[in-house]
Amino acid sequence: xxxxxxxxxxxxxxxxxxxxxxxxxxxxxxxxxxxxxxxxxxxxxxxxxxxxxxxxxxxxxxxxxxxxxxxxxxxxxxxxxxxxxxxxxxxxxxxxxxxxxxxxxxxxxxxxxxxxxxxxxxxxxxxxxxxxxxxxxxxxxxxxxxxxxxxxxxxxxxxxxxxxxxxxxxxxxxxxxxxxxxxxxxxxxxxxxxxxxxxxxxxxxxxxxxxxxxxxxxx
Numbered sequence: 001x002x003x004x005x006x007x008x009x010x011x012x013x014x015x016x017x018x019x020x021x022x023x024x025x026x027x028x029x030x031x032x033x034x035x036x037x038x039x040x041x042x043x044x045x046x047x048x049x050x051x052x053x054x055x056x057x058x059x060x061x062x063x064x065x066x067x068x069x070x071x072x073x074x075x076x077x078x079x080x081x082x083x084x085x086x087x088x089x090x091x092x093x094x095x096x097x098x099x100x101x102x103x104x105x106x107x108x109x110x111x112x113x114x115x116x117x118x119x120x121x122x123x124x125x126x127x128x129x130x131x132x133x134x135x136x137x138x139x140x141x142x143x144x145x146x147x148x149x150x151x152x153x154x155x156x157x158x159x160x161x162x163x164x165x166x167x168x169x170x171x172x173x174x175x176x177x178x179x180x181x182x183x184x185x186x187x188x189x190x191x192x193x194x195x196x197x198x199x200x201x202x203x204x205x206x207x208x209x210x211x212x213x214x215x216x217x218x219x
């Protein structure tokens with residue numbers, strides 16, 4: 001189940017690559033987005049940052065304003081190609097193809113990590129594997145910043161169904177007319193803390209109208 005979900009998600013984002021950033025054009029979300037663009041760089045300022053599932057590099061361009069350097073990884077070559085086309089400083093940003101569930105040791109250690117709109121796509125059963133993979137790439141005291149959506153009626157895509165593990169799904173239609181079933185979870189603060197467990201301390205939860213930010217540090 002998890003493997004098939006991961007494959008279908010990769011196929012969806014490969015197909016969606018060129019319209020990926022249209023989600024940031026929703027008018028009602030603009031005040032929240034401006035806040036995030038200001039807040040996120042300070043959260044990881046001065047750190048060597050591992051960005052997970054970086055997609056088109058939309059959030060990379062803001063993180064790198066204050067991060068010492070960033071290694072941004074994604075499983076999709078299609079979205080990474082769009083990230084490479086952005087004006088990211090090549091001396092401080094490295095783009096890599098990598099599996100976030102099995103991050104290669106050669107990446108080294110980081111004192112910061114960021115994942116934007118990725119946690120919601122991690123199946124409940126796979127959360128421990130993801131957290132452990134990330135933890136192996138963090139130095140002690142490393143800070144992790146997760147950014148994702150709240151479900152907001154009238155703005156979010158409706159949930160089509162849920163499975164026996166508690167994962168929720170949406171039906172999404174792309175510009176080419178294709179329809180995709182996408183896993184999209186909306187966790188609570190308590191669920192995030194439970195999922196991180198012993199791998200995190202000093203957690204913080206920042207609630208905006210349409211988005212949340214969850215921050216923790218490696219012990």
